[in-house]
Amino acid sequence: MVILPGTACAAFSYNLSSISNPPVIYTGDYTKVSFSIKSTNYLYDGLCAYRLDNGLLSNEFTVGPGQAVTKSINVRAPLEGSGSGSVEHTVYTYCYESAYPGDPAKIYRNTSFNLSYDDSRYRANTAINSAQSAIDSAKSIINNSRYVVTDAGTNGADVTLAENNLSNADKLFRTSQTKLSFANSFFGSGEYDQAAAIANESKVSADLAKIDADNAYLNAVIANQSKEVEKSIQQSGEETKSDVTGANMSGENEPLPGETEQKSVLPSFEAIAAFAGLFMAYSGFTRDRKYNGKK
Known part of the structure; x- marks a missing residue:
């Protein structure tokens, strides 16, 4: 994995790995991306947390001196019917030495990746x-x-x-x-x-x-x-x-001599x-x- 160099702002320091673009997924589906936090401090523990884009912040977790901790995040493609395309996501992290809590001691890092999605299904x-x-x-x-x-x-x-x-x-x-x-x-x-x-x-x-x-x-x-x-x-x-025949038989409506019978x-x-x-x-x-x- 490619390591992004960090600058120590406190006793604890770390590097955040880059995230490879995941394979194309179908709209509405989930995929998993992973990243690692590698401590570059060999004396102190660090407390770290992360979030995806503007999502909720994770619980803090410990990274020991010189250790690397890998984390995975589920990422969902846009809903079905959104068409095909890609979207950029960013993972934000921070770490600090547990003995020195508070924002001044926190070191912030972030890394981005592109999620491509297909609406053909x-x-x-x-x-x-x-x-x-x-x-x-x-x-x-x-x-x-x-x-x-x-x-x-x-x-x-x-x-x-x-x-x-x-x-x-x-x-x-x-x-x-x-x-x-x-x-x-x-x-x-x-x-x-x-x-x-x-x-x-x-x-x-x-x-x-x-x-x-x-x-x-x-x-x-x-x-x-x-x-x-x-x-x-x-x-x-x-x-x-039938009417004409009946009339002739009864002697009614017979034509006079010299007249021609007129039918309707x-x-x-x-x-x-x-x-x-x-x-x-x-x-x-x-x-x-x-x-x-x-x-």
């Missing part, structure tokens, strides 16, 4: 948690959309487009799960930068899966509304035909309502409600 953990949250959200949306697509298909709607959207969502969802698994593996082996990068890719895949699932939901609603319009028009036509071309109230529903489906929809009032 925190960034990786944050990215993994964000990806997991996106995956959970995508799973819920996909399941909800799948129900709507299935129900619309059961109703006879053409859900081909919605099924394609849902298929893409499923593929992207599986991709996001696979990437998150890799990210967790890299995190476990301490490769935090790699873990963060892959976790971010996982989140992107999950977010894209949610978009496709949303499109599947919307297209299923539109297809179902179209089917309802088709059914309403068909039913309206059958009812009109106006849509029924049900058809108008169905078209209005289709327009609303195209204009926008909310995920809080499923069509036909199902929750």
